Amino acid sequence: MEKLDQKPIIELRSITKRYGDKTIIDNLNLTINDGEFLTILGPSGCGKTTALRLIAGFEELTEGSIILDGQDVSNIPAEQRPVNTVFQSYALFPHMTIFENVAFGLRMQKVPESEITPRVMDALRMVRLEEMAGRKPSQLSGGQQQRIAIARAVVNKPKVLLLDESLSALDYKLRKEMQNELKALQRQLGITFIFVTHDQEEALTMSDRIIVMNKGNIEQDGSPREIYEDPSNLFVARFIGEINVFDATVIERVSEKTVKANVEGRICEIYTDMAVHPNQKLKVLLRPEDIVIEELDENESSKAIIGHISDRTYKGMTLESNVILDHNQMKVLVSEFFNEDDPHMDHSVGQKVALTWHEGWEVVLNDEGR
Numbered sequence: 001m002e003k004l005d006q007k008p009i010i011e012l013r014s015i016t017k018r019y020g021d022k023t024i025i026d027n028l029n030l031t032i033n034d035g036e037f038l039t040i041l042g043p044s045g046c047g048k049t050t051a052l053r054l055i056a057g058f059e060e061l062t063e064g065s066i067i068l069d070g071q072d073v074s075n076i077p078a079e080q081r082p083v084n085t086v087f088q089s090y091a092l093f094p095h096m097t098i099f100e101n102v103a104f105g106l107r108m109q110k111v112p113e114s115e116i117t118p119r120v121m122d123a124l125r126m127v128r129l130e131e132m133a134g135r136k137p138s139q140l141s142g143g144q145q146q147r148i149a150i151a152r153a154v155v156n157k158p159k160v161l162l163l164d165e166s167l168s169a170l171d172y173k174l175r176k177e178m179q180n181e182l183k184a185l186q187r188q189l190g191i192t193f194i195f196v197t198h199d200q201e202e203a204l205t206m207s208d209r210i211i212v213m214n215k216g217n218i219e220q221d222g223s224p225r226e227i228y229e230d231p232s233n234l235f236v237a238r239f240i241g242e243i244n245v246f247d248a249t250v251i252e253r254v255s256e257k258t259v260k261a262n263v264e265g266r267i268c269e270i271y272t273d274m275a276v277h278p279n280q281k282l283k284v285l286l287r288p289e290d291i292v293i294e295e296l297d298e299n300e301s302s303k304a305i306i307g308h309i310s311d312r313t314y315k316g317m318t319l320e321s322n323v324i325l326d327h328n329q330m331k332v333l334v335s336e337f338f339n340e341d342d343p344h345m346d347h348s349v350g351q352k353v354a355l356t357w358h359e360g361w362e363v364v365l366n367d368e369g370r
């Protein structure tokens with residue numbers, strides 16, 4: 001949903017970071033709005049952490065500038081920037097109580113003693129751990145320690161909170177819980193959160209907006225839904241969840257929005273406004289859950305894409321089937337909501353099937369995957 005007030009809090013203006021002759025971030029431009037939960041998502045080594053460290057001021061820019069709340073902070077040291085970072089390792093001081101850990105930053109800033117207690121207790125209340133104030137970090141669980149690290153980072157009211165793989169050390173269940181808590185906390189505080197992760201599911205769950213990075217460049221900038229349903233290229237499509245990539249050949253344009261094409265042997269209309277010409281090669285992308293599967297008798301013919309089930313997996317809510325296409329042995333993944341009442345759902349291995357999809361649910365890219 002578009003927010004009414006879109007005030008930029010951070011502007012990365014043509015930033016470049018090089019180590020020696022190795023370019024890590026390449027002329028990157030990005031505006032982050034006040035109050036946004038923005039996730040930088042990308043594979044290991046793509047430059048996410050470097051981007052975050054540049055914003056925090058732990059690394060120096062090679063070129064470009066960083067504007068924070070209207071001020072050029074490119075040459076301002078980390079401790080003077082109105083941002084805080086929560087790392088994957090919580091780095092709490094083991095010998096100090098939880099209260100003292102959270103109070104530490106305020107004491108360093110010489111905040112008057114009378115203000116410290118209410119502010120620390122407020123921050124602890126926010127992460128629902130006020131009753132733990134007197135304990136030492138070792139007496140807390142991993143998830144509780146991570147919440148303390150967050151309380152410590154928000155206690156001095158930064159304009160921006162940077163979170164670097166902050167949930168990666170937690171086990172699956174706790175991680176899920178913390179994802180919800182973190183998002184709720186961000187709403188409550190109204191602070192801009194910039195979250196770095198390589199976990200696409202985490203990014204989709206938590207963010208208002210996702211930046212997908214690859215090799216120091218932005219591949220796509222959009223809402224979780226746009227990134228998932230309308231990936232702008234093959235890299236993003238493959239990085240975010242499972243997707244089937246079908247080869248297609250243009251027959252002719254039918255209307256402004258539709259093109260008649262041969263998709264893996266199926267003559268059908270696909271939705272694209274791309275400029276195309278007959279015989280042009282395209283790629284048609286479909287998520288496993290967007291494919292419709294229908295069982296056929298072995299001697300039955302069909303205008304759909306034809307294949308045979310090679311295996312299937314029961315996933316609780318869904319049934320996942322692999323289909324090997326008859327004409328080129330390509331493996332296609334199909335996911336259906338499980339329906340106990342449908343005798344034709346639990347496809348047996350070797351079953352002949354026809355594959356189609358809901359009109360318009362496909363993503364069409366050119367032959368280069370763009």
Ligand SMILES: Nc1ncnc2c1ncn2[C@@H]1O[C@H](COP(=O)(O)OP(=O)(O)OP(=O)(O)O)[C@@H](O)[C@H]1O
Pocket residue numbers: 019024042043044045046047048049050051198
């Ligand atoms: N101080 C440094 N000197 C030289 N190269 C570096 C330095 N810091 C990072 N790099 C390189 O920069 C690239 C990007 O690193 P970065 O940590 O930003 O990636 P990332 O996307 O956060 O990956 P990960 O998820 O694995 O942390 C990597 O190839 C890394 O080796």
